[in-house]
Amino acid sequence: MWDSTTINMILEGILQTIYMTVTSTVLGYLLGLPMGVLLTISDKNGLKPNPFLYKVLDAISNIVRSIPFLILLILLIPFTRQIVGQSYGSTATIVPLIICSAPYIARMVEASLKEVDPGVIEAAKAMGAGNTQIVFKVLLVEARTSLVTNATIALGSVLGYSAMAGTVGGGGLGDIAVRYGYYRYQTDIMLVTVVLLIVLFQIFQNSGMAVAKKLDHTKKS
Amino acid sequence: MHEIEVKNLSKSFIEKDIRVDALSNINLTVEKSDIYGIIGMSGAGKSTLIRCFNYLERPTSGQVIINGKELGQLNENELRAERTKIAMIFQHFNLLQQKNVIDNVIFPLTIQGVKKSEARAKAFELLATVGLEEKANAYPSQLSGGQQQRVAIARALASNPRILLCDEATSALDPQTTASILSLLKRINKETGITIVLITHQMSVVKAICNKVAVLEAGELVESGNIEDVNLPEDKYFWIDGDSHLKKRKDQVNNRKEVADYVG
Numbered sequence: 001m002w003d004s005t006t007i008n009m010i011l012e013g014i015l016q017t018i019y020m021t022v023t024s025t026v027l028g029y030l031l032g033l034p035m036g037v038l039l040t041i042s043d044k045n046g047l048k049p050n051p052f053l054y055k056v057l058d059a060i061s062n063i064v065r066s067i068p069f070l071i072l073l074i075l076l077i078p079f080t081r082q083i084v085g086q087s088y089g090s091t092a093t094i095v096p097l098i099i100c101s102a103p104y105i106a107r108m109v110e111a112s113l114k115e116v117d118p119g120v121i122e123a124a125k126a127m128g129a130g131n132t133q134i135v136f137k138v139l140l141v142e143a144r145t146s147l148v149t150n151a152t153i154a155l156g157s158v159l160g161y162s163a164m165a166g167t168v169g170g171g172g173l174g175d176i177a178v179r180y181g182y183y184r185y186q187t188d189i190m191l192v193t194v195v196l197l198i199v200l201f202q203i204f205q206n207s208g209m210a211v212a213k214k215l216d217h218t219k220k221s
Numbered sequence: 222m223h224e225i226e227v228k229n230l231s232k233s234f235i236e237k238d239i240r241v242d243a244l245s246n247i248n249l250t251v252e253k254s255d256i257y258g259i260i261g262m263s264g265a266g267k268s269t270l271i272r273c274f275n276y277l278e279r280p281t282s283g284q285v286i287i288n289g290k291e292l293g294q295l296n297e298n299e300l301r302a303e304r305t306k307i308a309m310i311f312q313h314f315n316l317l318q319q320k321n322v323i324d325n326v327i328f329p330l331t332i333q334g335v336k337k338s339e340a341r342a343k344a345f346e347l348l349a350t351v352g353l354e355e356k357a358n359a360y361p362s363q364l365s366g367g368q369q370q371r372v373a374i375a376r377a378l379a380s381n382p383r384i385l386l387c388d389e390a391t392s393a394l395d396p397q398t399t400a401s402i403l404s405l406l407k408r409i410n411k412e413t414g415i416t417i418v419l420i421t422h423q424m425s426v427v428k429a430i431c432n433k434v435a436v437l438e439a440g441e442l443v444e445s446g447n448i449e450d451v452n453l454p455e456d457k458y459f460w461i462d463g464d465s466h467l468k469k470r471k472d473q474v475n476n477r478k479e480v481a482d483y484v485g
Contacts, residue, residue, distance in 0.1 A: 120315050123316075125304075137331070137332070217362060
């Protein structure tokens with residue numbers, strides 16, 4: 001039962017899960033961070049209010065978020081095939097993961113940036129700072145603890161979604177859990193994958209929070 | 222030439238389709254090296270007025286002329302350049318919480334693209350001026366209110382401004398700290414000749430350091446001139462509002478005495 005093939009399969013599953021989760025989150029931020037910044041500055045009390053841009057981004061983010069991930073996964077199969085060349089396996093899963101996570105990330109970035117004290121932004125304006133400088137030297141710097149905390153949450157959610165992709169042959173630990181635990185009734189393998197997912201989640205969560213804590217200077221110490 | 226000239230300035234806001242006149246027809250002039258106090262109760266329009274001096278608020282009509290330049294005529298870049306010469310400090314200090322003291326003081330210089338080594342040297346000089354050299358590596362959350370305001374003053378002075386705008390700069394501080402901040406402002410004014418405009422609801426502040434004063438009531442300037450010529454309606458400004466009226470009044474009387482004692 002626990003021969004080397006099984007163990008290798010599980011080890012590979014771990015690597016695939018880490019690969020999918022980390023790559024999707026990083027690429028999700030590549031889309032979501034600029035989108036969140038644009039949402040923040042184009043909002044009506046933002047640095048450069050632009051109702052049209054805000055409404056467009058707002059609509060995109062709400063529409064994508066309202067589609068359940070499993071359906072998005074299937075809906076995007078033709079698109080994924082175009083980009084990756086195949087619709088199964090862990091690299092293919094990254095495509096829907098990015099598309100699903102980017103709007104969530106954008107919303108979280110928006111929420112983080114809107115927490116920045118308006119007084120500090122006003123002070124920067126009074127010093128003659130331009131909007132670009134305010135974004136890069138004030139907003140993103142002052143909000144960094146909250147940004148990292150939210151990135152940790154995003155990483156955790158993407159980990160969960162990556163496991164869900166297992167139902168359609170997405171690779172990784174979720175895939176193993178579905179194939180062995182569900183189709184073959186091998187509960188022991190499923191339990192092992194669940195434990196491994198929990199461990200991975202804890203590692204992501206704790207290291208993210210540690211980074212956030214290290215970056216935070218707002219608490220007395 | 223006047224350092225600051227405000228001509229027929231009005232500002233109104235549209236709030237839920239109703240026009241609110243925050244300021245109407247303000248005229249005043251501030252000369253070089255003045256310490257000009259604008260006093261008024263909460264809601265009188267002081268904060269809006271001082272924000273018109275650097276165009277953080279655009280007046281609805283009228284002109285703000287700083288050292289001969291009318292701010293309304295400037296484009297975005299020219300306005301930003303002008304703002305580097307008009308520094309501002311705030312009631313709640315508004316320091317960058319994630320940057321330490323020295324980086325806060327350097328901040329306006331990095332915005333202007335000054336070299337980091339040059340900026341640091343300047344910043345240490347300024348920290349010495351405000352008496353906080355040993356706190357250079359501390360973060361704002363580790364400082365008291367008075368210390369944070371000193372950092373804010375050092376930061377404001379970093380770009381060698383001609384004018385310093387003070388938006389209720391001592392309102393969040395206790396009487397002793399208020400007095401020490403005021404005497405610091407007075408000293409800087411004497412040493413550098415910087416023009417200071419401050420708004421406050423505390424008569425004690427005006428009496429402690431201002432040479433000129435204007436009284437703002439419900440968006441209108443009711444009196445202005447040299448401090449000894451203006452008839453200051455003393456009692457009126459002792460209360461703020463609400464239930465704690467009496468206690469606040471008592472505090473403020475004490476405050477005024479202590480500030481007067483300290484500044485001398």
